[in-house]
Amino acid sequence: MNLKLKVWRQKSATAEGRLAEYEARNIPPDASFLEMLDILNEELLAKGDEPIAFDHDCREGICGSCSLTINGIPHGPVNLSATTTCQLYMRKFTDGQTIYIEPFRARSFPIVRDLIVDRSALDRIQRSGGYVTARAGSAPDGNAILIPKTEADSAMEAAACIGCGACVASCPNASAMLFVGAKVSHLNRLPQGQPERHQRTLNMVKKMDEEGFGNCSNHYECEAVCPAEIPVTVITQLNRDYAAASVSKAVS
C-alpha cells in the first residue's frame, strides 16, 4: 500500500508546529498503524531526518500510551478500529489514501514533541482522590465484604478505563468528564469506596476544573471513541454524586 501522510511535527513544547507531508510506500496491509509509522521512521532515519515521535508501549490496547488523532478522530475512525491506535491495522485503509495524523488536542494536554502530549493532568486528578485509603496489612478478608455480582460488574465496567485521554481529545470542549466519571464511578459503586465517597467526588471534580478541562455538553463523542467502551452513564453518576456530595457538605 502507498499512503500520503500529513503528520503534525513540532520540535518542542514551545516551538511552532506544522503539518508535514510524507509518502509511506510499500506498507504491508497486515502492518499495524504504529508499525506503518515505524517503517516510515526507519526511512527517515536512513535519510538522516529525525523520526516522528509518538507515544506507544504495550501495543496490545491496554496501557493507554498511544495517542494519535487519525483523520480527526482519536485512535482513528470508529468504523475502522474498535480500540486503540496500536490495534488499528493498515488493511482498513485504502491504497493511495491521505491520512492526517495529529496529536491528542486539549489545552490541558500540552504537546511535548510531535505527536506526544503531556497527559499528567489525568494523574493529578487521580491523586486528588482516586483511591481508597487502605493501608497494606490492615485489610479484612476478601470475602468479609460481600459485593453483589451486578455491583462488581458495574464497578468493573467503569474500572476498565485505560487512561488514554481519547475522551478529552475527542470532546469539542476538551472535557475530562468521561475519565473522571469512570474513576469516580469505579470506587463509588463499591462498598469499599463509600467512606470517602463525597470527599473523593468533590476533590476530583475540583482538580479536574483546576487543570483546565472543559465542561461536558453531552455530545458523547467520548463514548464513541473510548477504547474501553466506558458508557456516558459514568458521567450521569458523576453529576449525581457531585450534587449529593455538595449538598452533604453544605448541611454537615
Next chain:
Amino acid sequence: MSALDSKIPSGPLDTKWERFKFESKLINPSNKRKYEVIVVGSGLAGASAAATLGELGFSVKCFCYQDSPRRAHSIAAQGGINAAKNYQNDGDSVQRLFYDTIKGGDFRSREANVHRLAEVSANIIDQCVAQGVPFAREYGGMLANRSFGGAQVSRTFYARGQTGQQLLLGAYSGLNRQIAAGTVKMFPRTEMLDLVLIDGHAKGIVTRDLSTGKIQSYAADCVILATGGYGNVFYLSTNAKGCNVTATYRAHKKGAFFANPCFTQIHPTCIPVSGDYQSKLTLMSESLRNDGRVWAPKKKGDKRPPQQIPEDERDYFLERKYPSYGNLAPRDISSRSAKEACDEGRGVGESGLGVYLDFADSIKRLSENVVRERYGNLFEMYEQITGEDAYKSPMRIFPAVHYTMGGLWVDYNLMSNLPGLFVLGEANFSDHGANRLGASALMQGLADGYFVIPYTIGNYLAPQLGKRPSTDHPEFKKAEQETRDRINRFLSIKGRRSADSFHRELGLLMWDLCGMARSEKSLQRALNRIPTLRQEFWENLSVTGGNEELNQALEKAGRVADFLEFGELTCLDALERRESCGGHFREEYQTPDGEALRDDEHFAHVAAWEFNGIDKAPTRHAEQLNYESVHLSTRSYK
C-alpha cells in the same frame, strides 16, 4: 564456595518467615522519614513497594520511563492472580501452592522464598479487595475463582480479562495516595541509566529526563529496582516496546550478579509473526487450548488451505505425543512441539512459522454460539490483528517469548549481592525457578512490594542512618560523566543503521540460536556472532538529533546497547547449564522420547554471573538449592 549467602532463616520451612519477621530490625517511626528510598519502576512490584514504604513513613522517590506510572507493563497481564485462599474448598493450601510453584519451576527455585510467597498470597487478595480492585464475584457476592495452567485447584482470582490492569490500578491508587501525601515523589518519563555505588553500597542512581535530556543524580539510603524482565532481548516478545534490561544490566555492570538469565518462558498461543516489519507479538489467553485442537499438516510444505486438508493428512501432534494431557500440555512442552513441526517444514501460514488451533470440532460439538460465548473477545482480537475469521478457518498460532524467570540475584531479603540494592518482581530471579506457572507473576510482584520489602528493608537500613551521601560525591560525578560520555558516543557514531535494526537482528539471532531449543553448537554460534554485531553497532549506529530534547532514537540506542551485551550473557548461561529444565531446553539433554532431562546432581543450583568487563568472561557463581521439604521428581505429562 561462593560469594552468595542466601540468608535463609533457620528452622522449619513453614516458620521461617514468622521467625524472620520477629528477628528483623525495626526502625523508629520518627526516623523513617530520614531515610530516602529510590524505587525504579512503577509496575506491580515498584508501585506497591513505593506506596507501602511511603505509607510506613520513608521518603520515597519513584521513577518510570512511561508518561504515567499506570502504564507499566504489568497492566497487560490477562489471566489472573493466584492465592492460596481455598475459597473453593477444593483442597488448596499454602503448602499446595508452594509445591505447585516449586514443581512448575522444575525444581530450580529457592524453597524458603517460594514458601513465603505462598504464605503472603492470601493477604494480597485482601489488600487488593480493600483498595477497590473489582475482582469477579459470584452471585452471592463472594469472590469468584477459576483454574489456570498447571494447577488442579481453582485458586486464580481475576477481573475480566484484564487482571493485570486492575491490580496495577490498585497499586497505582495507593501510590497516588502517597504522592498526594508527600511521602512519595514521582518521576515519570525518567530513565535510570546508572547505579551509583559508594564504598560498595548502592546509594543512588543517575537518570535522564526523557523530555528534556537532563542528566541528573539522586542519592538515597538504598535503591530498589523493580524494572521487569528482559524478554525484549529477543526483539519480538509479548513485552511492551519499552521494556528493557538497562536498569538491571547497569546494576550488573556495577557488580550485581545476574542469575539464571537463560530461564526464559515461551508462551505457546501467540499470533504468528506476519512480516519483518512486525514490532511485537500478541498473546492470546491459554484458555483457548481448552476447546481448540492443535495440528499441523503431515506433509512438508503443504500449502493447501486448512479446510482442504483431509483428516488423515493432519497431525494433531500434542494429542499424539501426550495422550493424557493432549492439547493442555504445559507451556514449554506445547511450544517446543509446535517448533518441531515447523522445523520439519510442516509449519503453516506464509512464513511457515505457525500451527493451527482448530475450533471446528468444538463448534460442531457445542455450536458456534457457545464457542462465541467462551472466546468471543479472543476471536475478535484475532480478527482485528490478522483479518481472518477463526470461526470459519482455524487460527494460526506460534510460541512467543513472554516472561523471564532469570534476573538479578537476591537473597531472602530480596537484596542483591550489592548491599543496599534490592530487586523486586520479574527483575529478580527468586521465585519461579526454570518455569513460571500461569497467574503467578502478578502474585510475586505484589508479594514483593506489599508484604516482603517492608519487612526486609529494615535489616539493611537500620544501621545506615545518616550515611546517605550527597550527589556532590565524586562517585556521582563520575557516573554522570560516564553517562554523558556514553550518550555522546551514540550521537557521534553517525553511521547508517538504526538501533531498531540492530535490535531486530539480535532478536532473530537469539530466537534462532537461544530460543525454545538450544544446543552447544547453536549457542557457540550465537556467542561468536553477538560480539561482531555489537562491534558493528558501535561503528555504524545512526542516532539523529541531540541529547537535550525528547529523542526516542537515542533512548532506543541505549537500551539496545545493553541488550547487545546482555544477550551474550544469556547465551553463555544457556551454554553452561548442561541440562534441560523448564523453559531451558538443551537438545543434547533429553530423554529418548524427546522430553527435558534434568541433571539434579550437577545443576540443582542457581547460576549467578559476575561481570568482569566487556569482552571478558564473567565469573559463574553457584548457589546450591537445598530441598528440605520437597522431593525432586520428574515432570510427566504423557
Next chain:
Amino acid sequence: MDAVLGNAPRASRHAAPNHSSYSTSAVNFLASFYRSSIGKKWIVALTGLALIGYVIGHLVGNLQIFGAPEKINQYAEFLHSMPRALWVVRSVLLAAFFLHIFTTIKLATENRAAKGRTNEMRATTSPKPAKKTMVVSGLLVLSFVAYHLAHFTARITDARFEKLNHDVHTMVILGFQNPLVSGFYLLSVFLLCLHLSHGFQSVPQTFGLNSKSLRNAITKGGQALAWIIFAGYASIPLAVLLKQLTPAH
C-alpha cells in the same frame, strides 16, 4: 483537603467545617457549586427545565386558538386577571432565561479556552446538528423571543393591535397572515425545537437520572417531544396561512 492525605493528626485539626452560621455555609455552598463545572451544568439544566415547562404551558395555551375565539381570549383575560401572579411567573421565567443564557455562554467560553488549538483535520464520529448548534440556535431563539414579546405582548410592532385590547384570537391571526412574520416564527420555533431535541435528553443526564435502561427512552422520548412541540407551535401559523383560521370579525 487534608482529610484525604492519610495524615490523621493534621486532618483532625483542619477538617472541622465552619459552623459559624448556616447561611454563610449555604452561600459558600452555592458559590462553590456554581463555580464548579458540574454546578454550572446543574444551573443550565434547572433553568432549562423551567423554560421547557414554560414552552409546554405556552403551547397548551396557544393551541386553544383552534377552539372558539372566546376560549383563547378568556384564557388571556384569566391570566391578566391576576397581575401579581403573572409578574411573579414572568420574573422567574425571565431570571431563568437570563441565567440560562449567561451560564451557557460562560460554559461555552470556558470550553473554547479548554480546547485550545484544534486539529487541522476536524471530524466527529457521527453528524450532530442539534448538539453542535446549541449556542447558535439558543441565541437565534433569544432574538426571536425579543421580537415575539414586542409583537404580541408589548404590541409595538403592529399598529393594528392597539385597538384590539384582549382579542388575542384576532391579533394572532392578523399577525400570522403576514408571511414574513409566519416564516420567521416557523424558523425560530424550528430552531427552538432543535435546541430542545438535545436539551430535553440533557436534563436527566445532568441531574444524574440517566441510566443504561432508561437511556434509549430518554433520548428518543426527548427528541419526539421536541418535534411534537414543533408540530404544535407550527400548526398555528400554518393554519393561518392555509386559511384554516380566520378572524372572527
